[in-house]
Amino acid sequence: MNHEQYDSLREIIECDNPISNTDLAIILKATGLSQAEIAAMTDRDPSTISKYRTGLNPISQLFSKLLKQEIGKWLGSSIETYPPKTPRKLIFDFLPTEFNLGYWLIQPFVPDDIVESAANADVVLVPWEGFKDYRRAVFPVGTMEFFQFVEKSELSIEACISDKEYTEIALHSDEKRLPSMIVTFVVLPLVLSLVGNYISQRWPLEKNPPISVSITVQEVDGSARTLEYKGSADDFERIVLNAAAFLQEDKESKQ
Amino acid sequence: MTVALRKKTAQIVSKFVYHNGGVNVDGLPNHVENLHRLKREAVQAGKQDVAKEIWILESVITVHQRYCESYSLLKSEKYYEGWCLLERAEILLNSLIRHADDDLNQFGLEFLQNHIPKLQSIFPYRIFFSPEIVEEELKCSICGSVQTIRKKCAHEVGEIYDGELCCRIVSKMKILGISIVTEPVQKYSVGFVQSEDGTKIDDHDYSLVNYLMERLTSPYHVWGVRWKRIFHPHKFYKHVHPTDKCPCGSDKTYRVCCLRKPGVQNPHCEFTFSVPPKAELLKTIYINDRGERATD
Numbered sequence: 001m002n003h004e005q006y007d008s009l010r011e012i013i014e015c016d017n018p019i020s021n022t023d024l025a026i027i028l029k030a031t032g033l034s035q036a037e038i039a040a041m042t043d044r045d046p047s048t049i050s051k052y053r054t055g056l057n058p059i060s061q062l063f064s065k066l067l068k069q070e071i072g073k074w075l076g077s078s079i080e081t082y083p084p085k086t087p088r089k090l091i092f093d094f095l096p097t098e099f100n101l102g103y104w105l106i107q108p109f110v111p112d113d114i115v116e117s118a119a120n121a122d123v124v125l126v127p128w129e130g131f132k133d134y135r136r137a138v139f140p141v142g143t144m145e146f147f148q149f150v151e152k153s154e155l156s157i158e159a160c161i162s163d164k165e166y167t168e169i170a171l172h173s174d175e176k177r178l179p180s181m182i183v184t185f186v187v188l189p190l191v192l193s194l195v196g197n198y199i200s201q202r203w204p205l206e207k208n209p210p211i212s213v214s215i216t217v218q219e220v221d222g223s224a225r226t227l228e229y230k231g232s233a234d235d236f237e238r239i240v241l242n243a244a245a246f247l248q249e250d251k252e253s254k255q
Numbered sequence: 256m257t258v259a260l261r262k263k264t265a266q267i268v269s270k271f272v273y274h275n276g277g278v279n280v281d282g283l284p285n286h287v288e289n290l291h292r293l294k295r296e297a298v299q300a301g302k303q304d305v306a307k308e309i310w311i312l313e314s315v316i317t318v319h320q321r322y323c324e325s326y327s328l329l330k331s332e333k334y335y336e337g338w339c340l341l342e343r344a345e346i347l348l349n350s351l352i353r354h355a356d357d358d359l360n361q362f363g364l365e366f367l368q369n370h371i372p373k374l375q376s377i378f379p380y381r382i383f384f385s386p387e388i389v390e391e392e393l394k395c396s397i398c399g400s401v402q403t404i405r406k407k408c409a410h411e412v413g414e415i416y417d418g419e420l421c422c423r424i425v426s427k428m429k430i431l432g433i434s435i436v437t438e439p440v441q442k443y444s445v446g447f448v449q450s451e452d453g454t455k456i457d458d459h460d461y462s463l464v465n466y467l468m469e470r471l472t473s474p475y476h477v478w479g480v481r482w483k484r485i486f487h488p489h490k491f492y493k494h495v496h497p498t499d500k501c502p503c504g505s506d507k508t509y510r511v512c513c514l515r516k517p518g519v520q521n522p523h524c525e526f527t528f529s530v531p532p533k534a535e536l537l538k539t540i541y542i543n544d545r546g547e548r549a550t551d
Contacts, residue, residue, distance in 0.1 A: 205349055
């Protein structure tokens with residue numbers, strides 16, 4: 001294939017018009033692909049390709065679209081980022097958990113004078129336990145700033161840790177880790193909005209940074225589900241709100 | 256007073272640009288000393304706003320100095336030193352942008368905001384060794400008080416007090432381990448190999464950085480970079496048999512893959528320059544799968 005043939009191919013696949021039998025002939029000649037190979041790419045019978053080519057059968061819009069996609073892949077992308085950035089995986093779990101507020105309030109690192117305020121707070125921050133066999137409960141770096149941020153809002157916040165035992169852990173990669181928290185279902189939309197505002201305020205120069213957060217949503221009866229999210233900041237609020245809506249529907253259907 | 260200082264700082268910054276990044280700019284040492292003195296006086300008089308303004312102006316000059324020194328280091332092929340200084344410029348710039356007003360162009364900050372990441376993107380560093388640190392005690396850099404989740408001082412991290420940036424100082428810590436990462440918080444933590452006698456071996460490929468530095472005559476000339484794939488002429492792949500794996504890196508054979516196309520499709524870094532380099536430097540350089548270089 002020479003450059004002119006390559007340019008013609010690019011023009012065919014990038015044009016909005018459906019592929020004609022002349023275009024198909026150009027594709028076959030330029031790529032050197034056989035009718036059988038085109039048939040395999042597009043999940044058609046080779047005889048169908050032959051009929052398309054000779055004009056005996058009109059080329060369907062579906063075939064045209066599929067062929068353009070396949071030839072585009074075969075040609076390879078002309079513009080891409082390099083080194084190839086591995087697309088950030090979205091990790092999202094929304095599963096029942098036994099680690100509700102009741103579990104955390106009886107932990108030895110939670111002093112008695114905090115138990116009542118934690119039980120009544122809208123947002124309760126909980127630590128990571130057993131991180132790499134480190135004996136103490138730790139919070140991700142920046143937890144203090146998040147605590148301060150929420151304190152200034154209309155929501156009340158508490159943390160399941162004494163001042164003396166409070167430690168932060170700074171980890172390796174550039175993922176923005178938010179502290180794990182327990183909230184009630186009622187305040188969840190407000191909390192999500194607050195988290196979104198916090199991210200844009202804390203990292204104003206970063207477009208759509210990767211974040212990870214764990215939010216446990218607790219019901220009045222003590223049952224709880226944990227939302228584990230690892231993905232882009234832009235998708236966070238949308239995905240988690242959809243999960244919350246699902247939870248609400250699930251509850252209503254059971255009533 | 257600060258209006259006059261701003262104007263003077265903007266003049267100094269334009270001298271950086273005019274001198275093509277030369278750090279011995281006329282009037283710079285005097286202006287910096289003047290800023291330090293005025294900031295001390297403002298702090299003593301309790302004028303926090305004025306002290307903050309002067310911090311901004313000092314930081315503007317420091318960011319440009321670091322950027323220019325980094326450029327000089329890269330020109331001298333001291334790549335890792337240049338990389339580290341570039342990171343320090345980036346960190347200060349991020350603290351500064353938060354406080355600078357919308358008129359960034361007056362101090363050339365928008366230029367730095369665009370070009371520092373571009374320059375970092377053409378470095379070959381992909382593996383970093385990053386520590387996992389437990390911060391057991393944190394103190395405020397302004398008042399020195401210990402910070403806990405409920406007992407914090409009134410100073411906010413990132414704000415300016417007494418003409419200084421507030422941050423947290425880790426006064427007690429424990430290192431849990433070192434991780435190998437690709438997107439680190441600390442960019443200086445590049446992985447290098449060491450020889451038996453302890454000498455650092457730097458076998459990174461700096462050809463992109465070199466290519467750019469050979470063609471830039473000033474750190475303040477606007478340039479761009481775009482990654483794409485282009486066809487490398489088949490004549491540079493005569494050593495590859497049609498039944499061998501395609502040199503483009505796909506799993507197909509050469510015959511089935513790129514031999515049918517105008518060339519071997521390989522990643523290509525395309526630079527654009529606002530000030531064109533000399534004509535003889537404007538050539539496409541091809542590097543084949545053996546690392547051999549050629550121009551067309």
